[in-house]
């Protein structure tokens with residue numbers, strides 16, 4: 427397993443380019459299943475999760491042709507195997523996003539239950555409930571979801587909680603259903619909007635994406651489209667936190683703060699000077715950050731995917747911060763690893779109290795999940811001495827060429843194979 431060795435104590439400075447959003451690319455790639463024609467996607471990040479999904483789509487018969495450095499063409503006409511096997515789904519939970527499109531396009535699907543992951547049980551009951559409301563007959567046997575529907579029919583669906591991929595799965599399925607589907611309590615995340623814009627360019631009739639009520643008028647067929655994946659707001663927030671934690675000054679390119687208000691506000695509260703441009707963000711950190719408390723919640727509130735990164739910056743800030751995680755039941759696993767670096771963190775249920783320390787000391791730590799590993803990178807960059815982070819395959823799932831981008835910002839980081 428690869429490791430990252432980081433020599434901390436260096437203030438990050440310089441420019442780095444943000445990649446396309448993983449959590450927009452994943453559902454958008456699945457939307458290619460909805461049409462027999464070809465679709466051309468650009469600004470795709472080179473991530474393990476993307477490669478895993480492309481392997482799954484190819485196994486189903488979808489034509490995958492790479493196009494230049496960050497583009498590809500998916501052709502859904504040769505789709506002939508509506509099966510998502512366990513060995514692929516278990517490594518990439520978002521594979522559940524093929525379920526809705528397969529039922530809508532093929533009238534059937536066999537998709538392995540994704541199972542839980544480090545941060546929680548991650549059930550998909552809302553995905554199933556919504557498809558059943560649209561007339562799909564669904565059984566769950568031997569760890570697989572078996573779904574059948576001659577043709578889905580429009581329905582009014584209100585999910586029990588806000589679910590990002592649940593909203594995305596149901597919105598994609600509804601595009602080819604007979605009649606109107608209304609999704610209430612829908613997720614408002616920007617990645618849901620990016621998917622809706624892609625579907626609309628394929629001929630779908632969708633209104634309300636970005637609000638908590640999305641209306642979809644089903645159509646007979648969708649056609650191919652061109653779509654550029656939106657910038658990754660979580661990668662953006664992660665590099666902003668890395669610069670903030672090291673007292674640095676950075677400029678992030680090909681990104682926007684449009685979807686990061688809650689994160690930018692918190693970084694300003696922490697003492698950072700942030701200047702926004704149309705497609706760039708500039709951050710100048712103070713010598714020492716001020717602690718900032720936060721509570722995660724669905725968009726537009728503070729994103730759970732930035733919680734771990736803010737625990738790291740609070741570990742080296744002045745004061746005491748309270749972090750409340752309301753989305754996932756086990757998303758504090760980075761805390762014990764941060765404590766190995768000298769952080770002062772008390773966990774009580776879904777609350778964490780973080781008391782800033784004068785400085786962290788390098789140590790050997792272990793990544794447990796994608797955003798936890800980002801938190802360890804940030805802490806390692808701020809710590810005195812060398813930190814070695816093990817199991818960084820977690821990082822490679824969601825951060826493109828991270829050591830290259832960090833080195834461009836002046837960090838001393840090397841990958842140990």
Ligand code: EPZ
Pocket residue numbers: 449452520546547548549550551552553587588589590591592730731753754755796797824
């Ligand atoms: C998406 O996961 C993201 N992944 C996650 O990012 C992100 O943390 C999460 O949304 C919340 O914003 C992708 O978009 C690929 P949910 P998702 O369904 O859709 C419960 C990352 O780091 N729930 O919005 O799986 C669930 O257990 C990843 O990039 C049900 O109970 O999350 C959770 O407590 C991590 N039943 C809450 O809802 C369901 O059927 C929100 O989950 C669905 C969800």
